[in-house]
Amino acid sequence: MDSNAPSTPHHAREQIAKHISVESSPGNGLSSYLSQLTSNPFFTAGFGLAALATAARIGQKSIQHGAALLRRRMLVDLEITRHDEAYPWVLQWMTAFHRAQIAGTQLATGPAPDAKTGLLSSLVSRFNPRLHHLQVQTFRSPSGPATDTHFALVPGHGQHILRYGGALILVNRQREKAFDMTKGEPFETITMTTLYAYRNVFEDIFAEAHQLARQMEEGKTVIYNSMGPDWQQFGEPKRKRPLDSVVLERGVKERIVEDVRAFVASRTWYLDRGIPYRRGYLLYGPPGTGKSSFIQALAGHLDFNIAILNVSQRGLTDDRLNHLLTKIPPRTIVLLEDADAAFVNRREPGADGYSGATVTFSGLLNALDGVASAEERIIFLTTNHVERLDEALIRPGRVDMTIRLGEATEYQIDQLWDRFYAELDVGGEAKKRFMSKVRELRLANAVSTAALQGLFLYNKDDAEGAVSMVHSLTTGHIHDRHVETPGHVDGV
Ligand SMILES: Nc1ncnc2c1ncn2[C@@H]1O[C@H](COP(=O)(O)OP(=O)(O)OP(=O)(O)O)[C@@H](O)[C@H]1O
Ligand SMILES: [Mg+2]
Helix, strand or coil: CCCCCCCCHHHHHHHHHHHHHHHCCCCCHHHHHHHHHHHCHHHHHHHHHHHHHHHHHHHHHHHHHHHHHHHHHHEEEEEEECCCCHHHHHHHHHHHHHHHHHCCCCCCCCCCCCCCCCHHHHHHHHCCCCCCCEEEEEEECCCCCCCCEEEEEEECCEEEEEEECCEEEEEEEEEEEEEECCCCEEEEEEEEEEEHHHCCHHHHHHHHHHHHHHHHHCCEECEEEEECCEEEECCCCEECCCHHHCCCCCCHHHHHHHHHHHHHHCHHHHHHCCCCCEEEEEEECCCCCCHHHHHHHHHHHCCCEEEECCCCCCCCCHHHHHHHHHCCCCCEEEEECCCCHHHCCCCCCCCCCCCCCCCCHHHHHHHHHCCCCCCCEEEEEEECCHHHCCHHHHCCCCCCEEEECCCCCHHHHHHHHHHHHCCCCCCCHHHHHHHHHHHHCCCCCCCCHHHHHHHHHHCCCCHHHHHHHCCHHHHCCCCCCCCCCCCCCCCC
């Protein structure tokens, strides 16, 4: 036991009294001042509030810093802008991925099941997020009937959460306020955010999105149109047109296909000799002889896409055209239809008074010559009036091969018959009668393939009908001005 300790209650009271008197003695200024302050309820309340506010501010700041640090350390962002080729792929992928998720299946290209079985991944795997804002994308087939429309529901603007394998990904599709003046579209970005630990999923997602885009284009021909300074996919990829669906005179198709093939295979030959690696073809002939159809089929056959060049497009200048032709998408045929008409009425203002920037003829010539591009450049021109084309446009180097597709020859009529009636007319008996009528009426080299196709379509599944109606083809072209092609027969 401590010997100095107060031993009696009396002693203890004395000590306390002494202590109090020392504390409150006038000699000790600071502590009295403080005690006065602290005994002031207003001051304590104010001081307390200020301290609280400071603490809160510090707390908030540190939370913000902490969050930023956490974000920097633990999260990873990936941004895709609308200009990037991957932009539509990613949207398409999200749609397909989400659809598969709802259906409880996996994308054909989907992620491998997650091997990790930690608490986080098992929690995440229970979470099945859904897309809540969708946007509709409508496609019209460029050459199909007006009713040929497709829809796709793609993720709309705003935030979405996706679960990919074991990772949760926050996807933010944002529309910027700024406008892309050249296209009249707002800028857009997609930002994907996930935990740093899962940063590798991005590569997988992009690989999948790319594969999906490729799958969708497989067996299809993509059509591009020039939109401002860029080529833009026009509608959905079209099913490839089989080459043998286009019936040309014997050997013509083969000659062109062979020429294009040889050209594509001789890249180094051209480059070694310093010759611009490009080749131009001109298809001319009357309407409905298969010019456009053949180019489409050829592109499909060689696994090329088609970029339709519209030189009379509003706002397209010589410079822009030049620029466009130096950045043609890979494996793409450039197509300039109705080359003779491209410059007609060029200087006349349109109905709305617009006579602004357009491509000049020399601008087109220069663009066709252009700087040597590393990729092959194949250009097809078509026209109904070859005589109207300027010599300069079709001189060698711009146009290397000129092919006339004329009215249907006997060989073509025979072939086209087979395409329609080979199964119905197995012995070829109806064909014989049809062909003898054709000779009698001297239709060979006089009707277009399109008119013939019209007759066969009208008599679909009816070879005898075609034989009995063959005379109707004559009215369409020889003497009569009243065109009565099958399919447009009056009163039907
Ligand atoms: N040689 C052909 N073989 C098969 N189908 C043909 C042929 N020629 C024309 N057709 C058919 O006729 C229609 C019109 O053909 P296409 O558009 O290719 O003609 P075009 O020569 O480009 O005509 P235009 O000069 O008017 O542009 C298409 O439906 C096409 O299938
Ligand atoms: Mg055409």
